[in-house]
Amino acid sequence: MRILVLGGTRFLGRAVAHLALAQGHDVTCAARGVSGVVPAGARFVPVDRDDPDALVPFADDGFDAVVDVTRQVSHAQHALSALADRVGHWSFVSTISVYADNTTPGQTAADAPVLPAAPPDVDGPVGPDHRWYGECKVSIEQAVRERVGVDRSFICRAGLIVGAEDPSDRFPYWVRRLSAGGEVLAPGRPSDRVQFVDVADLAAWLLHAADTRLSGTYDGIGPAMSRADLLAGVAAGLGVPEPVLTWVDQEFLASHDVREWSGERALPLWVRLPESGGLMDRDARPALDAGLAIRPLPDTVRATASWMAAQPAAVRQGGLDPADEAAVLREWQAVRDR
Numbered sequence: 001m002r003i004l005v006l007g008g009t010r011f012l013g014r015a016v017a018h019l020a021l022a023q024g025h026d027v028t029c030a031a032r033g034v035s036g037v038v039p040a041g042a043r044f045v046p047v048d049r050d051d052p053d054a055l056v057p058f059a060d061d062g063f064d065a066v067v068d069v070t071r072q073v074s075h076a077q078h079a080l081s082a083l084a085d086r087v088g089h090w091s092f093v094s095t096i097s098v099y100a101d102n103t104t105p106g107q108t109a110a111d112a113p114v115l116p117a118a119p120p121d122v123d124g125p126v127g128p129d130h131r132w133y134g135e136c137k138v139s140i141e142q143a144v145r146e147r148v149g150v151d152r153s154f155i156c157r158a159g160l161i162v163g164a165e166d167p168s169d170r171f172p173y174w175v176r177r178l179s180a181g182g183e184v185l186a187p188g189r190p191s192d193r194v195q196f197v198d199v200a201d202l203a204a205w206l207l208h209a210a211d212t213r214l215s216g217t218y219d220g221i222g223p224a225m226s227r228a229d230l231l232a233g234v235a236a237g238l239g240v241p242e243p244v245l246t247w248v249d250q251e252f253l254a255s256h257d258v259r260e261w262s263g264e265r266a267l268p269l270w271v272r273l274p275e276s277g278g279l280m281d282r283d284a285r286p287a288l289d290a291g292l293a294i295r296p297l298p299d300t301v302r303a304t305a306s307w308m309a310a311q312p313a314a315v316r317q318g319g320l321d322p323a324d325e326a327a328v329l330r331e332w333q334a335v336r337d338r
């Protein structure tokens with residue numbers, strides 16, 4: 001296939017380009033080149049999508065498939081105006097942040113309610129909390145369906161993406177933490193659900209979708225698992241025989257200013273339950289039935305750990321730092337022994 005990746009300079013877009021090349025496809029990546037470099041072997045065309053006509057020169061290139069990862073509504077609209085009628089298949093990487101209900105577990109893309117589209121004066125996510133992110137993705141999804149048609153478009157609502165070259169501090173936190181050893185603060189209960197998808201598995205599915213002309217709207221996520229299985233899988237991938245886990249109640253964590261999800265003082269991949277019980281417990285069956293293949297967790301861990309070792313400067317340091325973790329554990333111990 002001749003594939004155009006709108007992106008390709010970091011994480012998922014780069015993984016798509018990398019795998020497409022390995023599969024023998026002809027790959028062009030269009031981006032500014034600000035976030036990184038495209039994989040060797042891909043044709044890189046520098047474009048700034050703030051320019052409405054940036055993608056017009058690609059119109060006669062005869063692409064079989066486009067993969068777009070944008071979060072900007074205008075970027076998507078301009079790409080669609082230039083190319084929608086000229087390519088065989090269009091994949092848009094959306095997000096599970098489009099959903100209106102983050103509480104109910106087991107939802108599927110087929111019936112879960114989504115947020116309203118972004119207001120006309122909002123073009124992309126705003127500020128450190130990425131306000132309007134989900135709404136902008138909803139707007140782009142609608143534009144893709146309208147311009148490309150539902151029979152040639154694949155909307156892939158990714159959940160948490162993990163693996164090599166992860167620009168976030170989320171999954172790498174647990175890889176770093178379990179490699180360090182000692183008593184590990186495990187948030188919540190062992191049975192709490194967590195859910196994610198390996199970047200290489202998601203890339204493979206996007207290419208499978210282009211190749212088979214898969215159409216429709218799906219969540220791009222692996223099956224949910226318990227947090228105990230997550231931590232056991234991370235340990236297994238790292239060759240840590242028996243991690244020492246201390247499970248700490250979520251209310252205790254919240255009362256000690258330990259934060260959810262990601263960032264400073266956060267325990268990544270931890271969210272409060274039951275209010276966020278739908279975030280990492282969606283129904284993966286439709287995606288698996290449509291060709292998403294999930295590798296064993298230890299393989300994801302090894303890929304992440306190898307990248308972290310090879311490129312330490314690229315790994316974002318976030319989460320609870322070791323001194324804060326030790327302090328919280330001491331206080332928890334004191335409460336428990338009382």
Ligand SMILES: NC(=O)c1ccc[n+]([C@@H]2O[C@H](COP(=O)([O-])OP(=O)(O)OC[C@H]3O[C@@H](n4cnc5c(N)ncnc54)[C@H](OP(=O)(O)O)[C@@H]3O)[C@@H](O)[C@H]2O)c1
Nearest residue numbers: 007008009011012013031032033034035048049069095161
């Ligand atoms: N990470 C997660 O856990 C997660 C979860 C759910 C969904 N998602 C979705 O998954 C996708 C991830 O994509 P990704 O990993 O490839 O990273 P990304 O950060 O979404 O990449 C954005 C790409 O667009 C390019 N770009 C940005 N501004 C541009 C401009 N003005 N002109 C041209 N190109 C521009 C960037 O390259 P340059 O900067 O080099 O131009 C980069 O290659 C996104 O759609 C995200 O919303 C991610």
